[in-house]
Amino acid sequence: MTAPRIAHGGGIAAAAARFGGRPEDWLDLSTGINPIPAILPDVDIAAWHRLPDRQRQDAARLAAAQYYSTANALPLPVPGTQSVIQLLPRFVAAGRRAAVLSPTYGEYARVLENAGLPVDRITDLDAVSDAYGLVVVVNPNNPDGRLFSRATLLDLHARVARTGGLLVVDEAFGDMGPETCLSPLAGDETPGLLVFRSFGKFFGLAGLRLGFVIGETAVLDRIEDGLGPWAVSGPALTIATKLMTSDTSAIRLSIDARKASLDVTLSGAGLEIVGGTGLFSLVDHADAGTLHEGLCRHHILVRPFDYNPRWLRFGLAPDSVADARLAAALTDVIG
Template sequence: MLEHGGRLRAAAQRYGIPLADWLDLSTGIAPEPWPLPAIPLEAWARLPEEDDGLEAAACTCYGARHALALAGSQAAIQALPELLPAGRVGVLGLSYAEHAHAWRRAGHRLVRLDVAAIDAQLDRLDALVLANPNNPTGERFAPAQLLAWHARLQTRGGHLLVDEAFIDCTPALSVAAFSDRPGLIVLRSFGKFFGLAGVRLGFVLAEPGLLAGLRERLGPWAVSGPARALGLQALDGANAGARRRRAAELQRQGAALAELLSAHGLHPAGGCALFQWLPRLDAAALHDFLARRGILVRLFSEPASLRFGLPATEADWQRLARALADYPKETT
């Protein structure tokens, strides 16, 4: 399996620091979990029932016409390439690596692109896969541009897959409202925005025929009863105001993180509300410096860079600030 953030136990073993003493900034997950509702006993005791209104709540929340719930958007990332004929698939050179991994494993030919090359290469692709905002660079794509690329692909029966895992704080960027168009597939993550990654819940927004094929491939009871109950509560229209307030607060925190890094001479090259991306030649050294102080961030090798997630408490913010202030002292 590919390397991901959040492998705190491995870091604890490597650096000899107890789990409880770590500040984990290695994932792009909201640091404050959504308040957990009471889960009805029957959600635990009975098999999940798919006519409980969860997909309808997701459609209302995301502005889509059709949705399929699954055990995290990762499940869709792995299954969708198996549903489409093998072809040429465009992926960004630096993006969420599971996309490229899944399309290659399903027999598709990958075409590595940078954003500037998409227009020139698009008419030679059968599918284009983008994350919006991109992870880890934070690059954003305007809906009008995405829809124009989709239209060009669709004239030849092609597909555009847009992974909107980090879009909840900037919903104006979403193309969920257009996901009923043939050849347009949108993924939405639940755990990142709501700070509940362990729930393993996500959604695919697409036209009904594709969702039916994906549902058949995933089989029955793809989402647990407790996860469905929690998702229903969080996505309910009655909580729209709470979701807007959360989005605004996460935007504020994302900007504060960028300011903190910049104040210590570590200027992010991109990011979004839930993370900031920092390319640096000394990325590995800074990663190790922070880890030796019990602060875990995500390290990338190509290009050498770090991704910082949001601290949870004021004490966590201060701890990070002290470590960043100390780093230049070690390198001089």
């Protein structure tokens, strides 16, 4: 039996259909994406006209290696890391279980279970045993921002790899804290480790559908074969090459400023912030469902969670005007 699809962030059209208003007039705070997209570089006409050739992909891989500091591997571009999550069942040996450190991004467990694999949603790394052929850790975690040090994850990797297992570390929200990322350590010298990176979240270009995976050459080759030829478009590869080799300091400062403004707004409304990353904050509220619906009536969308009815995740607003709009809506709903 196939598990039901997960309601992720976004979904403005559905929210507008229920609560009214034009989708473009809503304030979407339901995703963990930089609300100020990076300025798009020029894309040569050949990128649009021709199928992406190896030279364009190689350039993107070299740019990603520089950006992620991966001296031991060339990151593989993929059409969003969700595409690789769909392939993970292929990496679990027969008779072995999968473990997903939870709660976290729900597609991992869903995809593995739909493939017929036994999956345990564990809540502590100490629960990892030799029974697991695949272990998934999102670091920093979505939605609570739980963060493990490199040393802790390397110790976990040693335990998983000792029995021929694969540790997947999802660093989709790792751009704002590279010092904790395992990306620089992944590659042929660290068998049994596969790292996922998101391009669209930090650069604010999620619609590009681009990510990178970093690991052993043999594993990346299997992923590339599984995705098929021309999986990533020429324009996406070109944009990534140029942005990842550019100065991103202004983007980081902008995200820091937007995050600080969000937290001031939430705290000013009396909300308890219990977690988050540079791109979102998690709030615990006794009546989160009512708060969520009240914000929807103000045409502001945030992210609820069916597995924890007290949680709401707030993404970053794009400017001070949006901050004021959120503050006014919170005052009206909570007051």
